[in-house]
Amino acid sequence: MLNQFGSADNFELADLPIPSIQKGEVRIRIKAASFNPVDYQIRKGSPESSRLTSNILGRDLSGIIDQVDETVSDLKVGDEVFSYVCDLASNGTYAEYCNVPAELVAKKPLALTFEEAACVPVAGITAMLALHKSNAGKSKSIFVAGGAGGVGTFVLLLAEKFGYKTIVTTAGNENSAAYLTKNFSSSVNQINYRDSRFIDKAIEINNGHFDIAIDLVGGPMLSACCRLLGIDGNLASAVEVPNNDDFEFLFSKNASFHSIGANAYSLSKDRRRWLTYRTILNDLSGGFDDGILKKPPVTTIGTLTVQTVRQAHDLLENRSIQGKLVMTC
16 A cells, blocks of 8 residues: 555555445455556655545456446456556555456456456557547558556557558657567558658658557657647547647647546446446457457566566666566456
């Protein structure tokens, strides 16, 4: 658990009682949990930390249901599940147990291990929303800023599935380039964003400006995405909004901007909105089980210990990892 905002050194081990189940919840014995950039941002006291209901962090899990509230009829004890718990669960996922509203829980893909499944919810949901909002479809071209990251990995996996005409993503170092080469087909074109001409080179690869740009980095990369879009293009960002100059570029191209906040549905008091998470997870699960989606690459960093959590936060904060980090519980 986190004893105060700030350094990763503020995580400590705590022996707490198993949470009591509430109406509409299932209790999950966690088998694996993954780490996301939002975790270290919350740890440091970001605005999103104001919504915390527990000082146990973590939002992704996979596990086995071991208790079900009597009002829940579509899940049962023994089900293998995965979930994006938002801020609606009894606690975060850096724990052995978590009570989660049933609307946020879906059956784990049979094709994935617990470790692989635990890396899907936050990144997979964010990627699906980004592609949906940007009007994804076949015969379109897409530029992805930050393809070697957790969300970027899922955007590329889905882009391959959707059969985009051209897919271009960024790699700023040898590790990112090697990761992309290892995990994606030749249909995913890499470009080094440190190259002063990378915008021109991306346009050359595509033989023109892009239909869609997905920004997962922010700052100068968000500005680059605006300049890479063609007329009537769509830009989605899970990081930040464009500045005034960038909006001028979008305006001149009749292009649309879409902000992506995966936790948006959880902020509603209408529980029917929460079902969006299960719907998306079920779609992803079907893709994995049907073999349409490739298994996500995962790095298992260790077991549920203070040392594992601190190490994961340090790696994420220093951007020293590609893909998703997972721990077993």
